[in-house]
Structure formats: structure tokens, C-alpha cells
Amino acid sequence: MNGRVVVGVDGSPRGLDAVAYSAHAARSRRAALRVVHAFVRPAHLPPGAVSPRPVLEQALETANDLVDEGVRLARTTAAEVSVSGLVVHGEALAVLEAQSRAADLVVVGSRGRGGFEGVLLGSTATGLAAHGRCPVVVVREQTEPYGPVLVGVDGSPAGAAAVRFALAEATRLGAPVVALHAWTTWNAPMPPPQDPSLPYANPPGALAAAEERVLTEALSGLGERYPDVKVEHRVVHGPTRQALIEASRTARLTVVGSRGRGGFTGLLLGSVSQAVLHHAHSPVAVVRG
Missing domain, CATH: 3.40.50.620 (HUPs)
Structure with missing residues (x-):
């Protein structure tokens, strides 16, 4: 055992x-x-x-x-x-x-x-x-036994632990993974300016590209450790809570970190994980960093 x-x-x-x-x-x-x-x-x-x-x-x-x-x-x-x-x-x-x-x-x-x-x-x-x-x-009552393992990715330590848990769980289940990162202009950190003479200037699409990198970097190197898992990268421009709850409709398991990168220091459970726990359409795994 x-x-x-x-x-x-x-x-x-x-x-x-x-x-x-x-x-x-x-x-x-x-x-x-x-x-x-x-x-x-x-x-x-x-x-x-x-x-x-x-x-x-x-x-x-x-x-x-x-x-x-x-x-x-x-x-x-x-x-x-x-x-x-x-x-x-x-x-x-x-x-x-x-x-x-x-x-x-x-x-x-x-x-x-x-x-x-x-x-x-x-x-x-x-x-x-x-x-x-x-x-x-x-x-929860509703489950999708043949869906993917859905994991919320946000670049936080708890989010990184959630990604590892989701990939390990998918390996055991023989299921694919949907790695979802959602962002808005309000919760995404502004990338550093590419032109030092213009301290607040970034070309169009710079913020979206930076958020794409958050997902890519969070999954970097894990393919070698979990070679049998098919991972779909999904970046959504929109509120994280709604994106994860909607995506959970077809998931067999939804995985979130206990606290994201935007949480207040000292909170044990962030607002996104609480919302997903209350409203997801699948079982929810909460993973601490």
C-alpha cells in the first residue's frame, strides 16, 4: 500500500x-x-x-x-x-x-x-x-466521469502545487488535463516597459503575451515528469471565477490552489477557490502551496 x-x-x-x-x-x-x-x-x-x-x-x-x-x-x-x-x-x-x-x-x-x-x-x-x-x-452531486482534469493556473506557489497535483491525478486516471489561466486588465501585473525612454509604454498585445507566458512557465518541464498526460493550454481573457466554474461543467475534477497571486496576505483560502468550491459542477480539489 x-x-x-x-x-x-x-x-x-x-x-x-x-x-x-x-x-x-x-x-x-x-x-x-x-x-x-x-x-x-x-x-x-x-x-x-x-x-x-x-x-x-x-x-x-x-x-x-x-x-x-x-x-x-x-x-x-x-x-x-x-x-x-x-x-x-x-x-x-x-x-x-x-x-x-x-x-x-x-x-x-x-x-x-x-x-x-x-x-x-x-x-x-x-x-x-x-x-x-x-x-x-x-x-458535489454532479460529476462527469470521462471529462478532463481541470486546473486553474495563476503563477502562485499554491497554483504550482495545484498543477503538479492535477498532472499526477490525471496520470492515475488516464485523463487529459485542461490547464486554464484567466486574466483581466485588473488582475494582471503590467509587464516591464520595452522602451526605457517611455516608462509606461508597451506595444499592443504585450499584456496578453505576458499572461500567455504565465501559463507556459507554470507548465515548463512538467511534460517530462508526466509524459503520458495530454495537456491543453487554455488562456481566457475574463474573470477567473467565471472561467473556471464554466469549464468545470465538462470536468471530472477541478483543481485549484488555496490562494492565488492576488490574495491578501494571511488569507488561508482565496476568493477564487471559495467561489469554485461553492459553484463548480464537478468535485473540487484544493491544494495548498
Whole structure:
């Protein structure tokens, strides 16, 4: 076995979708799979109270049933994968963040059973994407099993990590990659002037050419490392969020870095990655730099 994939379960439909996805991911990695449920003390019992044993026993039984259901689904989906189950006392985000420290990938559903109706993304998925110590995949309802792996490229350290993750994932899946770089005159740095006597002058097309180079340089040298992956270079003049969300309609997986080159220092999750997590039409992988 090579490493470990962790999936969080809570009994929600998206949680079960996450289990199926994680089983395929573990199989492609030849990794073990751990199905985890975070068990929280029943809310109607105040901290420190002496709990009637049947109440806690029933809650623990439910927690173990959820894990057993996830383990059965994973084994049915990928029989060759070594699958184990674990119930951990604690809040879901803290439990899964701790699990991510020794995992190669953590998978969760986009919304849990405790979320508010109409909310596109649950707090656990959002928090784990920001705080996970390994790549985090958030599974949504809609998927395109035969599409390409889509990756957002922006020249940032997290973006570079996302590109490497996308190419490695495409190699495992036997899928092509669409490397997309979107820019506008508002988010693209101005290239240095080509004529020192005219400090702000650039010929027509200089900005577009500079943005083309961002994509080319981000992919430079990776073809030798991932020779079997066909990569489409796609440069879009337009807002990054809309470009990635639209392109995700035909993707089997959308990969983004946690923070782009235009993010504010200190933010763990940038505005583009948050928008893609909420609105993409495929599972989304968030990769930290």
C-alpha cells in the first residue's frame, strides 16, 4: 500500500458520494482508505453532566453504523482497496484536520446532514479546504466521469502545487488535463516597459503575451515528469471565477490552489477557490502551496 486516503462520513447523501469517490481515489493510488466519523456528545447533555448510558450508547451505535455503512460502500465500490473505519470523539473539522496530517488526500461531501437548506457548501468542507494539511477534495452531486482534469493556473506557489497535483491525478486516471489561466486588465501585473525612454509604454498585445507566458512557465518541464498526460493550454481573457466554474461543467475534477497571486496576505483560502468550491459542477480539489 502507498499512503492513505481519508473520507469523512456523516450519513448525508453527499457524504456517501464522497465515500464512492474516495474508494476510486484510493484504488488509483494503491492506497489504504480510512472511513472516519466525528462523534459529538449529544447536544441536550450539558458538559460535565452524568449521562444516562442508553443515551450515549445509542449515539455511539448510530456513529458506528454510519462508519460501517461507509466501509461497506467503499468495499463494494473498490473491492481491492484495504478499508478501515474509525469513530473519533470531536468536532468534524478538528477531527478531519488532524487526520489530514498523516493522509495523502482527504475527501468530504459538499454538505453534511446538519447544514442549512439552500447552503451550497457546508462549514466542514469550507474549513477543511482552508486548514487541511494535505489536498482536500470536496465532492458535489454532479460529476462527469470521462471529462478532463481541470486546473486553474495563476503563477502562485499554491497554483504550482495545484498543477503538479492535477498532472499526477490525471496520470492515475488516464485523463487529459485542461490547464486554464484567466486574466483581466485588473488582475494582471503590467509587464516591464520595452522602451526605457517611455516608462509606461508597451506595444499592443504585450499584456496578453505576458499572461500567455504565465501559463507556459507554470507548465515548463512538467511534460517530462508526466509524459503520458495530454495537456491543453487554455488562456481566457475574463474573470477567473467565471472561467473556471464554466469549464468545470465538462470536468471530472477541478483543481485549484488555496490562494492565488492576488490574495491578501494571511488569507488561508482565496476568493477564487471559495467561489469554485461553492459553484463548480464537478468535485473540487484544493491544494495548498
